[in-house]
Amino acid sequence: MTVHKRKRGQASLVSVAAAAMLATGFGVAAASGAGASVTATPVPAAAVASAGGVQTVTPGQRITAGGDTVWLTAQGLSVVAPKSSGTSKPDLIRVTDARPGKWTAMARGDASGTLWAGIYRGSVSSSTKVTVKVGGRTLDAEVATLAGKPGWGAFYVVDTHKVGKDKPVITVQN
Template sequence: MTRTKKYAAAAAVAAVLVGVPTGAYATHATHATENAPAAHPAPQLPRQAPQPHTHQAQQAQQTRPTTPSVRIIQPGERIDARDGWTLWLTREGKHWAGPDGYENFRSVVDGNIDLSRPGVSHQSQGDATGVFHSGVYYGTKKAARVELVAADGTRARAALVELPGKPGWGAWYVSTPPATDPGGLGVALYDRTGKLIAELPAFPV
């Protein structure tokens, strides 16, 4: 009986000794978990505004309206060409008047102009204060620019007017200081791409 109690007591002590390390490890593991650094959420990258599609941006730029180089006017509508000069168009041709009120006319239907091929004409009037230049361009529906060209290369860009419906002709006009170059002035007509399509050589003044 005594020997049995000793074995029981020894077994109880062994159980206690075996259980102590187990509890100690568990406590240590729990402590390590509590002291572990907290996990931080991943940083959020700033959101970028969506960029427009390159092709769409190019199309938007290409479709922007541009300032027309030719002004469309109604038959008989009078244009103030400055310095007392007035210009207007009819179906028959170009009309203009100076400060004195005297009216002039250049026909496009009298047979003197060949409307089947590009060309340009030039008329001028003036005095010691300045010169008014005008003319008719014709034979093309692509006219975009007319320049008055001096013998020394100096250029003056003219204003262009046409009647509605692209009749195949129009008028140009520009004012310059009094002529001082004996080489005279020529006229150059260009299309929308900048290509020279007609010219009138300079003539001595």
């Protein structure tokens, strides 16, 4: 199942309910394009530079998020969630999947939890904050960007609850 939702409205505060996730509570819901292929060269994990709450990473630098791995390249955000997908093949959310001032996101999970990850296409600063509200919980996402002010940033957060029917609300604040 592929779910692709984009926020409409002001870039400074993005808050929208996304589509209902998998009714069974298991599997994958993604905002990446169907058939997207990824070629990435692994880069050894390095110390992550942080500007306030925002991490500045090098292209291809792996970030561990629970049992999953994410990384940024000039093309976008790659996500490997082997426990829920059964594969180590990355999913890619392309920068172009999000229109300027908007976000696009994916949820990957199983009974043990869910990784929420996405891209916000707009200015990212040390004060940028992203929250995911789902099932009565508010999750503070980590925010990462590439050096040099690329005009977009990625966010990710691990929820200890499985993907369910609850509609998430994702908010980006600068």
